[in-house]
Amino acid sequence: MIKRKKTKAIKIGKLKIGGDFPIAIQSMTNTKTSDIEKTVKQIKRLEEAGCEIIRVGVPDLNSAKAIGKIKKQINIPLVADIHFSAALAIEAINQGIDKLRINPGNFPKQELAKIAALCKKNKIPIRVGINSGSLEKDILGKNKFVTPEMMVKSAIRNVRLMEKMGFYDMVVSLKAPDVLRTVKAYEMLSEKIDYPLHLGVTEAGGEFSGTIKTAMALGSLLLKGIGDTVRVSLTSDPVEEIRVAWEILKSLDLRQRGVKIVSCPTCARTSIDVIGLSKKIEELTVGIKKPTKVAIMGCVVNGLGEGREADLAIVGEGGNIALIIKKGKIINKIAKEKEFEIFKKELKKII
Amino acid sequence: MIKRKKTKAIKIGKLKIGGDFPIAIQSMTNTKTSDIEKTVKQIKRLEEAGCEIIRVGVPDLNSAKAIGKIKKQINIPLVADIHFSAALAIEAINQGIDKLRINPGNFPKQELAKIAALCKKNKIPIRVGINSGSLEKDILGKNKFVTPEMMVKSAIRNVRLMEKMGFYDMVVSLKAPDVLRTVKAYEMLSEKIDYPLHLGVTEAGGEFSGTIKTAMALGSLLLKGIGDTVRVSLTSDPVEEIRVAWEILKSLDLRQRGVKIVSCPTCARTSIDVIGLSKKIEELTVGIKKPTKVAIMGCVVNGLGEGREADLAIVGEGGNIALIIKKGKIINKIAKEKEFEIFKKELKKII
Numbered sequence: 001m002i003k004r005k006k007t008k009a010i011k012i013g014k015l016k017i018g019g020d021f022p023i024a025i026q027s028m029t030n031t032k033t034s035d036i037e038k039t040v041k042q043i044k045r046l047e048e049a050g051c052e053i054i055r056v057g058v059p060d061l062n063s064a065k066a067i068g069k070i071k072k073q074i075n076i077p078l079v080a081d082i083h084f085s086a087a088l089a090i091e092a093i094n095q096g097i098d099k100l101r102i103n104p105g106n107f108p109k110q111e112l113a114k115i116a117a118l119c120k121k122n123k124i125p126i127r128v129g130i131n132s133g134s135l136e137k138d139i140l141g142k143n144k145f146v147t148p149e150m151m152v153k154s155a156i157r158n159v160r161l162m163e164k165m166g167f168y169d170m171v172v173s174l175k176a177p178d179v180l181r182t183v184k185a186y187e188m189l190s191e192k193i194d195y196p197l198h199l200g201v202t203e204a205g206g207e208f209s210g211t212i213k214t215a216m217a218l219g220s221l222l223l224k225g226i227g228d229t230v231r232v233s234l235t236s237d238p239v240e241e242i243r244v245a246w247e248i249l250k251s252l253d254l255r256q257r258g259v260k261i262v263s264c265p266t267c268a269r270t271s272i273d274v275i276g277l278s279k280k281i282e283e284l285t286v287g288i289k290k291p292t293k294v295a296i297m298g299c300v301v302n303g304l305g306e307g308r309e310a311d312l313a314i315v316g317e318g319g320n321i322a323l324i325i326k327k328g329k330i331i332n333k334i335a336k337e338k339e340f341e342i343f344k345k346e347l348k349k350i351i
Numbered sequence: 352m353i354k355r356k357k358t359k360a361i362k363i364g365k366l367k368i369g370g371d372f373p374i375a376i377q378s379m380t381n382t383k384t385s386d387i388e389k390t391v392k393q394i395k396r397l398e399e400a401g402c403e404i405i406r407v408g409v410p411d412l413n414s415a416k417a418i419g420k421i422k423k424q425i426n427i428p429l430v431a432d433i434h435f436s437a438a439l440a441i442e443a444i445n446q447g448i449d450k451l452r453i454n455p456g457n458f459p460k461q462e463l464a465k466i467a468a469l470c471k472k473n474k475i476p477i478r479v480g481i482n483s484g485s486l487e488k489d490i491l492g493k494n495k496f497v498t499p500e501m502m503v504k505s506a507i508r509n510v511r512l513m514e515k516m517g518f519y520d521m522v523v524s525l526k527a528p529d530v531l532r533t534v535k536a537y538e539m540l541s542e543k544i545d546y547p548l549h550l551g552v553t554e555a556g557g558e559f560s561g562t563i564k565t566a567m568a569l570g571s572l573l574l575k576g577i578g579d580t581v582r583v584s585l586t587s588d589p590v591e592e593i594r595v596a597w598e599i600l601k602s603l604d605l606r607q608r609g610v611k612i613v614s615c616p617t618c619a620r621t622s623i624d625v626i627g628l629s630k631k632i633e634e635l636t637v638g639i640k641k642p643t644k645v646a647i648m649g650c651v652v653n654g655l656g657e658g659r660e661a662d663l664a665i666v667g668e669g670g671n672i673a674l675i676i677k678k679g680k681i682i683n684k685i686a687k688e689k690e691f692e693i694f695k696k697e698l699k700k701i702i
Contacts, residue, residue, distance in 0.1 A: 002531070030617040057619030081618065083652055133653025144679060145660060177613045177646075177657060179602050180353070183574060203615045203648065203657060206629050210616075212598045215563045216570025223534060223571050233616035235629045235647070241616070247563045251530050262528045264554045265561075265584035265592070266381040267432065268408030278557050278586045295528075296586070297554065301434055302484030306528060306554060309496060328495060 002252060005225040007196040010125045010169055012053060013077030013098035017171070017228045018196030023254050024229040025245040026053035026198075027238040028081065033063035033070075040073045042238065047076055049242040050257065053229065055079040055101060064088045067095035079127070086111035093118045099171075101127040104158040105136050116167040125169040128162065130155045131202055132176040148185035151176065155189055170195045171229065175202035182217045186226055196228035203233065210234040211244050222252055259285035262306055263296040270298030271316035272336050280340055290351045295325075312346055314339050326350075353603060356576040358547040361476045361520055363404060364428030364449035368522070368579045369547030374605050375580040376596040377404035377549075378589040379432065384414035384421075391424045393589065398427055400593040401608065404580065406430040406452060415439045418446035430478070437462035444469045450522075452478040455509040456487050467518040476520040479513065481506045482553055483527040499536035502527065506540055521546045522580065526553035533568040537577055547579035554584065561585040562595050569599055610636035613657055614647040621649030622667035623687050631691060641702050646676075663697055665690050677701075 009019030017024045027046050031038040033056040043054050058064050058080045071078050077098035082089045084106050092100065093115075100119060104112055104126075119126055132146040136157075139150045151174050162170060172195050174185040182201050190197060201217045204210035214232045221227050230248070232241040249255040263278045264270070278296050285294070295313035297303030300323075303315035307325035315323045322339040324332040326346055334342055360370030368375045378397050382389040384407040394405050409415050409431045422429050428449035433440045435457050443451065444466075451470060455463055455477075470477055483497040487508075490501050502525050513521060523546050525536040533552050541548060552568045555561035565583045572578050581599070583592040600606035614629045615621070628647050636645070646664035648654030651674075654666035658676035666674045673690040675683040677697060685693055 028616065028618050030621065031619065033619040059620045063619060131653050131656075133648075133656030135656065146656070179570065179574075180604065203613045203646070203653065205612050205614050206633060208594075209598055209602070209612060210614075211562060212566045212595065213602045215566035216574075216599065216602060219530065219567025220571040220574050223530075223567075235614040235616055235626055238616070243559075244563065247560055248567065251560070251564045251567060253531065261556045261560060262554045263556050263561075263586040265379065265586055265589070267379050268382065268384040268414060269410045270381065275586055282557060295554070297484075302482050302554065305482075305484030305486065305497070 002223060002254060003225050005190055007194050007228055010171060010196060011123070012079070012125055015052060015077050021228070023222070023227060023249055024052045025050060025242060025249070026055060026079075026229055026231045027051050027241045028055040028057070028231070030238060033057055034060065034066050036066045036069050039066070039070055043070070043074045043076070045239055046242060047074065049239045050246050051076060051242045053077050053079060053099075055081050057081045058088050058092055061088065061091065064091035064095065067092055067097055071096055071098075086115055089115045090118060093122060093124060097124060099125050099127060101129045103129055103131070103134065104161050105154070112161070113165050116162060116165040119169070120167055123169070125171060126162065126167065127171040127173060127198055128155065128158045129173045129198075130158065130175070132181060133202065146176070146181070148176070148181050148188060151181070151185040152188045152192070156192060159193060159195065171198050172196075173198040173200060175200050177201065177203040179213055179217045179220075183220050186221050187224070190226045197226060198229045198231065199227040200231040200233055206235045207240055210236070214244065215248055218248055219252070222248070222254060256291040258288050258290075259292045259294055261285070261294050261296065262310060264298050264302065266298050269301065271318050272298060272314065272322050272339065274298045274316075277314065277340060281343070284344065284347070288351055292347075292351060294347075311350055312343065314343055353574060353605060354576050356541055358545050358579055361522060361547060362474070363430070363476055366403060366428050372579070374573070374578060374600055375403045376401060376593060376600070377406060377430075377580055377582045378402050378592045379406040379408070379582070381589060384408055385411065385417050387417050387420050390417070390421055394421070394425045394427070396590055397593060398425065400590045401597050402427060402593045404428050404430060404450075406432050408432045409439050409443055410434075412439065412442065415442035415446065418443055418448055422447055422449075437466055440466045441469060444473060444475060448475060450476050450478060452480045454480055454482070454485065455512050456505070463512070464516050467513060467516040470520070471518055474520070476522060477513065477518065478522040478524060478549055479506065479509045480524045480549075481509065481526070483532060484553065497527070497532070499527070499532050499539060502532070502536040503539045503543070507543060510544060510546065522549050523547075524549040524551060526551050528552065528554040530564055530568045530571075534571050537572050538575070541577045548577060549580045549582065550578040551582040551584055557586045558591055561587070565595065566599055570603070573599070573603055573605060607642040609639050609641075610643045610645055612636070612645050612647065613661060615649050615653065617649050620652065622669050623649060623665065623673050623690065625649045625667075628665065628691060632694070635695065635698070639702055643698075643702060645698075662701055663694065665694055
């Protein structure tokens with residue numbers, strides 16, 4: 001079991017993060033926020049996939065003004081991502097936004113004070129979102145490459161700035177586009193502050209490389225107990241981000257949802273169609289919400305051991321025979337042609 | 352930069368692993384090994400994808416006898432995966448195998464001694480492959496679940512057994528089907544021995560969940576300097592395993608190969624078609640072997656920073672304008688319709 005680092009709990013709409021609250025999964029829409037219909041439609045799809053906090057970009061006044069209407073049609077907390085313009089932040093607050101994501105250094109101090117006061121009055125938390133791609137020029141200096149130390153310096157500076165204004169209702173993020181800097185920066189920051197941390201690798205790339213980079217960085221941090229909310233950034237449909245995020249948290253036993261499948265990579269010993277079965281069983285189990293562990297193993301070398309730890313397993317015994325193992329006991333020896341049918345029946349009994 | 356834990360260097364055919372040698376990427380065929388034609392064809396595809404060591408299952412004598420003929424037709428070291436039968440191991444050695452993977456506890460001691468003596472004489476290293484699904488019964492006892500401590504106990508026992516026979520030419524692996532046990536087991540083992548470690552999550556599942564689990568476990572271990580060779584186990588075409596393994600090592604700057612793409616997840620601020628462009632650029636750059644960093648960013652918020660760190664970047668400036676940034680300098684401001692064409696030209700100049 002992972003022992004999570006203790007952070008301050010904060011409230012985003014009805015949802016709490018940090019403290020002992022579950023690690024929350026978030027995403028960001030890629031529609032024009034001012035297109036309320038499209039934006040709401042995308043958020044609904046994200047909710048269905050398991051998204052728990054949703055962020056929208058607010059680059060203009062029409063987007064800010066859309067927030068109230070969007071909020072009414074969705075069920076999860078709404079976060080506004082705002083850069084440079086205090087007027088947009090203030091409009092978002094007036095529209096009833098649940099959280100702001102800003103980089104405080106991007107606002108003149110007087111305007112920032114106004115935003116902080118309004119958020120405090122309305123109990124709206126702020127994410128201080130540091131990003132290696134938009135670091136303050138005085139911290140970067142004449143360097144070409146941003147270091148984790150620079151990112152942490154920027155985060156601490158911005159957190160202290162908010163605290164001086166009497167604002168403490170914060171989440172902090174520190175994103176870089178690569179694994180090494182992301183992991184190092186969060187590790188250093190988590191030693192220095194106890195605000196909840198929002199984890200992510202920024203600009204991670206498309207589904208393939210973005211998933212791998214994010215799984216490595218978040219995996220490494222979460223295993224150390226660091227992280228209270230996560231976003232997987234993919235150049236793709238944001239629904240895919242939610243799938244990946246759930247898989248990451250499930251694989252670490254940090255959250256439970258649906259079916260976990262263990263299946264062998266197949267080799268010369270494989271006596272059943274593991275690849276085909278896995279695909280069929282994956283399709284069969286989409287949408288099942290009860291946490292269930294299933295194993296599909298080509299032979300008995302490791303198959304019996306995996307079968308013992310699963311709720312339900314199919315294991316090739318050699319020749320034409322497949323074993324069905326339920327809660328550690330072999331309940332059936334069948335011809336392999338019938339394995340999927342029998343498996344389906346047994347799965348129904350379990351869930 | 353990751354500081355790798357120092358391990359003993361060993362030789363597998365012409366390839367060296369451990370010590371300061373590059374972390375090697377391996378896979379396993381899923382053809383019948385006795386089907387020489389199919390097996391060689393698959394190995395050739397794997398070599399082309401970047402596979403550096405290939406393992407074949409040897410469940411019967413025909414498979415063992417195929418080894419010599421397979422070896423002649425391939426360019427990378429060949430490893431035989433053998434369980435229970437000393438006769439198969441001996442035939443594999445006689446056929447000129449480059450390495451054996453066994454679980455020593457699976458063989459009667461006298462026969463194991465024979466294998467060890469033959470391997471020593473022929474300078475064939477052995478991987479002691481511990482797997483949570485096939486742990487010794489006396490270590491498991493009456494427990495249902497295998498712990499990392501049990502796995503390490505099994506590994507140490509088997510390593511010592513080989514050492515007592517005067518055999519020291521070893522690699523060790525400790526695979527479990529989940530991230531937590533895998534990471535914990537390797538961490539503990541790497542404190543106790545200095546043989547090179549072969550990393551992997553066993554039975555990790557299909558492409559989606561297997562990639563995520565493996566990236567998390569290997570990412571966490573590699574970041575700590577643990578690991579000398581890796582295998583990604585996927586219930587899928589083994590070529591996919593090689594793609595994932597390379598992406599993992601590339602993302603940690605442990606190996607270099609081809610193009611690294613940074614691309615933003617797009618949001619309401621995006622003014623160019625980042626998703627479409629990313630796909631086109633990914634296709635364009637497949638097969639390029641020169642290490643090159645490319646960024647595709649929807650807006651200037653983080654785009655200028657990412658552009659600075661990339662060899663070549665496209666960044667949406669807003670409106671109809673895209674910036675082309677080369678080695679940190681804006682070299683072109685163009686209408687976004689022309690961005691791909693200009694990008695392609697500039698990429699050709701770089702590579």
